[in-house]
Amino acid sequence: MQRQLPPGPTPWPLLGNLFQKDVLPLYNSYAKLTEKYGPVFTVWKGPKPTVVLCGYEAVKDALLGHAEEFGGRSNIPLKIPGSRGQGFVNSNENKWRELRRFTLSTLRDFGMGKRRMSDRVQEEALCLVEEIAAAQGQAFDPRETIRSAVSNVICSVVFGSRFDYKDSAFLEQMEIVTDLTDFLRSFLGIVCSALPKVMDFFPGKHKKISAEAQKMYTFIHEKVKSHRQSLDPENLRDFIDCFLIKLEKDQYHNKVIFSHEDLVVAVLGLFVAGTETTSQALLYSLLAMAKFPHIQAKVQQEIAEVVGTHRPPSMEDRVKMPFTNAVVHEMLRYDKFSSEIFPRAVTRDTEFRGHKIPLGTSVIPLFTSLHFDPLWWETPEEFNPGHFLDEKGEFQKRDDFMPFSAGKQSCPGEALARMELFLFFSTLFQNFTFQLTGDARERDLRSLYFDHMKNHLYPPLQAITCPR
Template sequence: MGVLQFTSMGPGFHPRNARPEFLKLQWTRSRLPPGPTPLPIIGNLWLLDFKLHRENLVKLTNIYGNIYTVWMGQTPVIVLNGYKAVKDGLITHSEEICGRPLTPFYRDLMGEKGIFLTSGHTWKQQRRFGMTFLKSLGLGKKNLEHRIQEESRHLVEVFASKKGKPFDPHNPIVQAVASVICTVVFGHRFSCEDDSFNRLIKAIYFVIYFQATIWGRMYDAFPWLMHRLPGPHQKVFVYNDFMHNLVKNEVRSHEERWKAEDPQDLIDFYLAQIAKTKDDPTSTFNEDNMVQAVVDLLLGGTETTTITLCWALLYMLQYPDIQEKVQKELEAVLEPSQLIHYGDRKKLPYTNAVIHEILRYSNITAVGAPRQCMKSTTVLGFPIEKGTIVLPNLHSAVYDSEHWETPWKFNPSHFLDSNGNFVNNEAFLPFSAGHRVCLGEQMARTELFIFFANLLRAFKFQLPKGVKEVNLDYILGAILQPHPYKLLAVPR
């Protein structure tokens, strides 16, 4: 769920911080893993086409090995490639490499509040609270699974209303996924026609994707200038203010009817936590962190699951034989009117394998989010000093040829043994790993399974008449999206 891109000149870059002395740059390099020679001021940005593209990172692996240094302007970034290096950095040294570097754009937009953009004491308290809350969603009559089942029923109805005509599935999917996270944090869903709901979806999109644009990279390079200039970046700040004000209004309405003994959603739980810790001087539970934590979950819980489901349906168009095998398994195991539960995945090994392969193959977070070394440590023999930015290339783990039989091919057999039983793979890290593993991993897994299984049970997905092939190329951004497409949802 978490999405944070490290782009452009690096956090805190300012021309007056630049050190043109070439010898000083070389001395600093000698204490870091090997890598391409940086130029003064721009570092290796020219070599990387001014963005962290996963194909460029793979090419550098061929020259410098699985751990190397690239310079984003004046900022060195240590890149970990391949499952072995990623595991050593994120799992073995999880405690040391658990910080979050902040780009100027995100610092100005949201500050060091909430869960995703904090480090140290604040992050530990906020994350622990978030994990406790998300675990509580499995309890009660209106638990998380019940809410997802309700939204999947609405989604099937929307698809059915298209009556077999071509349509783009993105909008109905994003509304269904956003409705789930809204019920989790606010305790209620919005109507799909609600202006605030649709503006919220638009705001989430703009905030997530902006930093990966040329305007986002310009902002990170020259924040003191861009903050004063007009441009698309100002629109993002307006959308961000809208999101925060929407959450604040929800908090006010919760405060009016709040009952500490009967919490219904994240805001209720957080209000209880504020009351519980009001006399604790070390507490970070306050309204600012509450509002940002809710925004974090809205950002992290909407676009990633939406885009994964869009890739899922695109792959079913590309591989109709796989779609048919999933549908046959669903028919053989489940009654037509039976509610689909997350626990059913154990009886549906092929469907489960296909969903895992969708996550692996689409790898929507590209190289993943950067970390910061909180204590000096060593990764596979390379010393990494406190404060250094580390980029665990998750793409290199889920495509590691030492762990995947056919990494560049969509192959559900990656998750099946010779008897057709589901098996996991240790290099399957689409949600990252260690202390910064995706907070909403369990929610995302449950949503993907229930939405995907319900859609494939209800419809056969086909290309519109006259469309001969599927475009499997991605649009590069903070999340790798498929190009817009249309499909036919033929009732089964």
């Protein structure tokens, strides 16, 4: 099999390239690996290969030009709910397609991409403003509050209600979500995914993560149970109600595709994805604006000119706010630490760019390699909103910008995430000026963010209320 795959660094027996520091993490090593092996190369995470795609041309060719071949999904060999093929993380193509189709349709029915969802995000953004204002300009850690605000948007769709920011059960789930996603991004998470049976014999954080994920599974299971008891087919409240009705209809017609387990794990997936990625992006934006006050001031000036102070920003304002929109996009581009937690897989034996990739092989399209490619971006290592502005200062879309992936496996919540990012971001900077405190002011943006990602350390911020 190794002879058929694209070239790559020589793996060690059993361990592959796991402990070769010049290979992993890929966001640090891809440039050198690409220079040596080309834009399509193979790394071995333990005894199993992963094909890595680097650069705009290779990624676009795979995800859009060969969408069917690169449209599979790898299972996660971790002992967490959903790792055995339920919900969105499964390699059953027909089941995955049907679940994605049903989820997108249901989310649209509950307003995703529509005015009522925009109103819901606006309401939550104002709750967030009120919570931050309670700090009265003192230094504070924004993580918990922002996670809760972002999560409440998807909770209102999935569970039919939002949670109070001080709700202890809700806050426990927020902590679990953060621990789980941080673990899956970490080197230990990569090792556990590559060598699950070996790691079963060792104590460590992976054991704790599995237990925490089970708590979250139980929390959602209880929500589903409560919904089943109060279900009214004439008054569907949320995603869970719609899924329960689908289960009943499929059972009646002897067309059983999903199970109760699929429902719980699908909700868990929406809950995690709808919480962590967007909240991390918003936290990153606060750091970026505090670190670059001249950009923050220009954002605030545009908000003041277009929106004023007597109403919250709306999605209709976005087209009139090209600089603010560009800052939001640049913030997504500049996040070098984002990773493909859930690799794709080829759905058949595939010939691609002169290489043979066997059926079922894991594939990682490395989006960092697109977003930091000096051939496409003017100043890739700088935080520069001008990357998304034309010569007239108008916002410009870019084909080489794929923070939500592309093709068959693109993020189903992309429309909601884009809405949340713009509305939360613009509402926060309509109301506050954010400043770093202490020695955090002297450090660069990446080291500040990396400390949070790796060590859960977040520099305190001050939120100074904007004058009216």
